Amino acid sequence: MTSEADLAWIASVVGDPARLRILLSLMDGRARTAKELAFLARIAAPTASGHLAKLLDSRLVAVEPQGRHRYFRIASPLVAQMVETMSAVAGDASPGDRRLRRIDPALAAARTCYDHLAGRLGVAIADALQARGHVAFGDGSGEVTASGRAFFAALGLDLAEAGHGRRVFCKPCLDWTxxxxxIAGGLGAAFCGHCLSAGWIRRHRDSRAVEVSPEGRVALAELLGVDGQALTSGWPERAAA
Amino acid sequence: MTSEADLAWIASVVGDPARLRILLSLMDGRARTAKELAFLARIAAPTASGHLAKLLDSRLVAVEPQGRHRYFRIASPLVAQMVETMSAVAGDASPGDRRLRRIDPALAAARTCYDHLAGRLGVAIADALQARGHVAFGDGSGEVTASGRAFFAALGLDLAEAGHGRRVFCKPCLDWTxxxxxIAGGLGAAFCGHCLSAGWIRRHRDSRAVEVSPEGRVALAELLGVDGQALTSGWPERAAA
DNA sequence: CGATCGCTTCGGCCGTGCGCGAAGCGTCCG
DNA sequence: CGGACGCTTCGCGCACGGCCGAAGCGATCG
Known part of the structure; x- marks a missing residue:
């Protein structure tokens, strides 16, 4: 019952051509400003603003304000999958879909992004650390709380070293998949290095994908207080929201 | 470009609450009459008729007339998947979804339906035979063409025996998954029997699922003029349409 | 600290399309 | 062959919602 009403609401939101164009413009995973989206959707700025409000309200897109800009992006992979499935029904899948479908599953599960962890694993770690109050993300940056400093120190991470120099210490990085x-920055790199040296994860031979070892899964699950399976395959987002 | 317009059209079609209720009513896989759907969608008969026309036009539902009734059903598994994905985005998946997701993959690929073949394999065979003009489906029944009689005779099927008695000879049967x-009826049973005795398929131990042997895949692919992989995992429907 | 910029809110116009009652057409049954 | 039934088409009323111009708000920059 409640589900039917929600579904009708979602369907009506995506049913509008202009809103659909906005969603399609965001399907490459990048975040864009309202003005940009207004141009791409071929509507005036006020109209786009109204549409974006609805898309936000229905949780199809998410926003992160940065200064006087607001960057909008697809809220979750599930939304992207919905759009792709609708494209498939609409006819031949568009070229964009193909690319998105061909993501290597290993890369999507866990990989390195420069020197820190990304993919479902990276996002799950960031989720858990945020949920436990060890890190906090603000606008475009993040910080480590007092409990977080104790947490990372107990792991043996040298935070002073990680925060050294001109490098940003703790910073949210938009995950491609x-x-x-x-978590990027010196902290993300230090945590990734710890996982590697502890044998929790292993680098793949000739890819940025990493594999979580059985011991690593157990250790990370206990450390972060989450289900081990959810680390690389789950949808912890739902529970957090 | 063309894809965007098609997608917008599909999205607007499913975006209407009444049409969505119609689709949800059909999500159990059963075919229903227009009147039934009007009641389930809580709208008057003429309104439902208009909605069904749009759903037909956009190929989201299919219809088969039987006497003075018209039975509507979800057009393809892809459409069902689309509705399910949208439900997932809308919030907690409805109970109906769960059931549909839990279909045994082996059963969905190939199984017996009473004494004939069903699942993707059964549908692929029916598609191919119809495409090659060996069988033809009319309203609620089907018939074997002249070329079809030669085709099945060459296989060694005794059509006289299969058509014996009061049993219907060749009849379309709505595939659950x-x-x-x-193809059901005496013909469907005879063909299924031939596949079994030739070793093309094997019955699963304690399930209605059947497995296609490597030789069977080759033999069926050549016999029907289709890709071997498509027999149990493909989407030949698109090419046929 | 005023000017500029990005975004949102407000107000009003206008078109699309959903809704139903009544009538028309084809099918089945007694 | 007439009546019942199922479905569709027609016609019209009505309301929801998209659309934009102008104004308001907050933030940034010189």
């Missing part, structure tokens, strides 16, 4: 944030 | 037709 998950369309949500993982 | 594919929501499209496979």
């Amino acid at each position: 998950e369309r949500r944030h993982h | 594919e929501r499209r037709h496979h």
